[in-house]
Structure formats: structure tokens, C-alpha cells
Amino acid sequence: MADNAPQARPYAKAAFELAREQQAVDQWSTMLAEGARVVLDERVATWLADPTRTAAEQADTLIELLGETLDERGREFIRVLARQHRLAALPAISELFEAERAEYERVAVVEVISAFELSQTQQDSLARALKKRLDREITMTTSVDRTLLGGVIIRSGDTVIDGSARGRLARLKRDLNA
Template structure:
């Protein structure tokens, strides 16, 4: 699956995003994209169908009609058919991801990837969300991941910035300070 950084996927996503807003259908198309995201997330087989160059375009269009006509807005169905016609259907998961990134940008939402040594429930995450929102000035959506190798604490990535408050990092820093002080101590004794 292509990432949201794929330039062609971003262009298609932006085209759908702008057309939805120009037609006053932003909410409806946003909801359609959520349905597509859910469909591709829950059905790896569906994603494989659209990624496959062996499956004929007409069959892919028929799948779109069967699965999505009546469920999605006509603009969204036509957009899916256009991707198939232009032989860009393999980019569909990336287009969906890029569209969702545009939605987040419009709404001032950024995603924070949070790794913790132990499971973090919603109540435990709220103070972290509040602090990150104060720090960034944006709404935060957390993506939680458990990582026992951290020993304790938390590592947060927001965009390109990493906040590492893990016990593992603190131990590494302490080890480095000790190593430097031993090296400096040994160096001063040899003078």
C-alpha cells in the first residue's frame, strides 16, 4: 500500500477534497471517505483487488457499483470509477489516507503517536492530550501503541518532533553521563 506521501495520491485526494467543498458536500464526502477507509482497513481482500493489475478494470467498476453505489454519494462513486479509468486504483488506500490528512489539516487536528510501556486507557491519556494540545496549539488525536521495551514512561511523536520521557531513554542518558565522567576522570589523572 502506498503512503500518503505519494504525490499522485495527494493530487487526487486534493481534487476530491476541493470538489466536495465547492459543491457544498464536504460532510457527505468526508463520511464517504470514512466508509472507504473502514472498508479497506477491514477487508485486505478488497484492497488487493484494487491493487491487482491482473483484475480487469470493468470488473473493478462492477465491484464499485455493487459495494458502494447507493451507500456513497454519486460524486464519490464517480471519483472511484475515475481512478479505475485512469489506472490509479492501486493508489486508492493512499488517496483515502491523504484525504483524511487534508481533513485533519482543515480542522486543526494533528496526530500524536504515543508509545508506552504499559497500556494507557482513555482516562490516563487525557492529561497527555491536554498537555500536547497546549504545547502545539492544535487538537490532538492519539494513536496509542504499547512498547514494553521502554521499561516505563512515554515516547510521543508529533510530526517530526519526538518527546522521549521513557525510562529507557533516561537510563541511556545516565549511562552516557557516567561514561563521559569516567572518561574525563581518567583523562585528568594522566596529566
């Protein structure tokens, strides 16, 4: 996303504002996610990158591929992106749209990586603590990375809390070498 973020940001903001006005945030979320998925397909990306294709051809093809996923506003959004040569930014637009949505809905999407499988009780306790700390509803995913040795790493947006044994050892090593 980093490459397209500057170009994608105004489109994501505009799409989110329009979706909110229409009370269709879920629908727009689906439209953008599906558009991103299609644009990331290697064959579609190659076709869209062909300089002999007009913006209208690109838009029409993408609209056809997305079919009933798009409503009229969604089709117009695709046409605008095509005219502005921003179809390749659809994955970044979708990601930024979801960030806008999470901020609006006061939801934090949190990824927890632990050395061992967390029990449901541990997950619930961690979710309560994070809700209190972040002042947001928490949507949490968990995964296991045995190389952590112990503890957890928590990621939410740009925030990373490294409470793993591996992370603590790395900080200790850095401090001792300083």
C-alpha cells in the same frame, strides 16, 4: 502508503476540496475509507490487478461493491481513478484526505505509547500540554508497551517525541560511544 503517495496526493487534495465545497467532508471521509477497505481485500485487489479488465469494468465493480456508500460524485471519483489506473491508490488517498482534513480542522491525531496504563487525569494533562504545544485540538489514542521501561513516546504525523526510559538510555549509549 509510501508507494502510492506521489500518485495519491493530487487525488486526495482534489477530493478534499470537492468535499469542502459540498460541505460533505464526513461523507467523503466515509466513502474513501470504505473504498480503501474494499480495495485492500485480497480478492478485490487481485481482480482489479487483472490486466484483462477494462477501467470501466473495474469502476463498475468497485461502485457495485461500495453500493450506497457512494453518492454520484463518489461514483464519478471512482471512475476517474479507474481511468487513470489509480484504484490501488485508494488507501493512500484516504489517508492523505484525512491528513488534509486534520490540517483544515486544526486537529492533531496523537498516539501515546507508555510503559504503563495512563490514568484519565494523566491523559487529560498530556492532552492539554500537547494542545498548547501544537496549537491544535488533540485526538489521542493510548497504548502500553512494557518494553519502554518508563516514560512515553508521542507520535503525531511525522513528529515523534521519545520521552521513554528506553529512548533516553539509547541516546546516552550513542553519546558515550561517540
